[in-house]
Amino acid sequence: MKLLRLGAQGREAPVVRTDDGRFLDASPITTDFDGAFLASGGLDRLRGALATGALAEIDADGLRVGAPVARPGKVVCIGLNYLDHAAETGAAVPFRPVVFMKDPGTVVGPYDDVLIPRGSTRTDWEVELAVVIGRRARYLTGPEEAADVIAGYAISHDVSEREFQLDFSSQWDLGKSCETFNPLGPWLVTADEVADPQGLGLHLSVNGVKRQQGHTKDMIFPVARIVAYLSRYMVLEPGDVINTGTPAGVALGLADTPFLRPGDTVELSVDGLGGQRQTFAQA
Template sequence: MKLLRVGAAGAERPALLDPDGTTLRDLSGLVTDIDGALLADPSALERIASAAASGELPVLDTGVPGGTGGPRVGPPLGRIGKIVCIGLNYHDHAAETGAEIPTEPIIFFKAPDTVVGPEDTVLVPRGSVKTDWEVELAVVIGRTARYLDSVEEGLAHVGGYAISHDVSERAFQIERGGTWDKGKNCETFNPLGPWLVTADEVPDPQALSLRLWVNGELQQDGTTARQIFGVGELVRYVSQFMTLYPGDVINTGTPAGVALGKPEPKPFLRAGDVVELEIGGLGRQRQVLADA
């Protein structure tokens, strides 16, 4: 199923995207929100699937989501607990930045309040000269995970997948001392969505294409097959250091093609730039940048 949340920021309502890719079905009569509590409740998900199959879900007469005249699409997940991010998790991205291949996953965090909708404005921070793009596969946890023993267990604890844009400010991240976090947590720095695709619709998360364009020019063109640590291993690994709860998110890293890895002058983002990104089967995002 493709689950999403539509409406004004802070007042989104839960919805289901029909297989035709254009019709929205209202889920507010069945569930209060798309969140960790829903993902952790198999009976609730079964009720949605059954209602969708029977055709009884009412149509949201609001136009094509994300299209001209359509409703705003918000983040597809409400009440996010924590966002665990994995750095340098693609062989080609590590190579382009001159970094050594990690022997263990590199972990940093984004605050849930960085999350915005997939077509919301992204703000270039005040004083920024090195705002960068990163298309990433987001893994949404569906079952509490602690001290998992295997890759298979890791995959079994995934509730769904979405597109994440891990916007980064490289000067803040690398040149200002301390940890990476202050270059990752500026407001609007994590567009998420448009949909949360339930795990049953993604049989192999290591076979997904990722692409990103800036002002119409293709910058990133990769595949999750090039991840250093796959999805199941990441969930297993992270569960050794912290408990993952339903509604937590893991951003699993980005392939080559970021501005940081390009020759000088590096084409960092500025107000007015347009970024578009997609992952096969998970939809597409588009953001226009503006000054904070």
């Protein structure tokens, strides 16, 4: 299934996109796609309603696309998870996952404007595969158990301000948690429809110029290992989002490439998960 939320910010409605491109109203099953929906077996109820034809078709033309999951409890991020990205930034290859947190309030829709913070000179792009947790997870024993708690996958744009991130603090949070810094979507593709999360291409262009072209097979720490690892140190709750890292091609690693400026447009996609497009504006 492809789950998305349509409507004005704060008033999004839950919708299912079918394989033939129709949009079905999921409101008879749930008021929203959130942690409570996932924790209560909502995906199974939704599959049942689809099988019986119980969901009515809607006209989605002109409706804003919100993030596919209502505000997550937390956004957990993995840094330096691609060898080529670590190399381009001059960082050592990590022995274990580099973990940091991102303010959940950064999550916006995949086509919403992204605001460049006041005082920023080094706002950067990062296309990533996002994992959405479907069941409470703590102390998972390994990748097999981890796979069972994943609800699905989406595209995440882990926008970063490099001066705030690297120069202002020993922590990365200042450069990661600025408003609008995590477009998500356009939809959540359920785990049963993603045969191999390590088999997906990632793509990003800025103003029509290709900047990132990577593949999840090149992750240092694969998806299931990341989920199992995190569950040893924090409880993962339904609706939580994990950003799994970005491949090479960010402005930080490109010597003659300018950072983002107001009016710039970024387009990104992940194979099988759709695409995003944002225009950057001054906060």
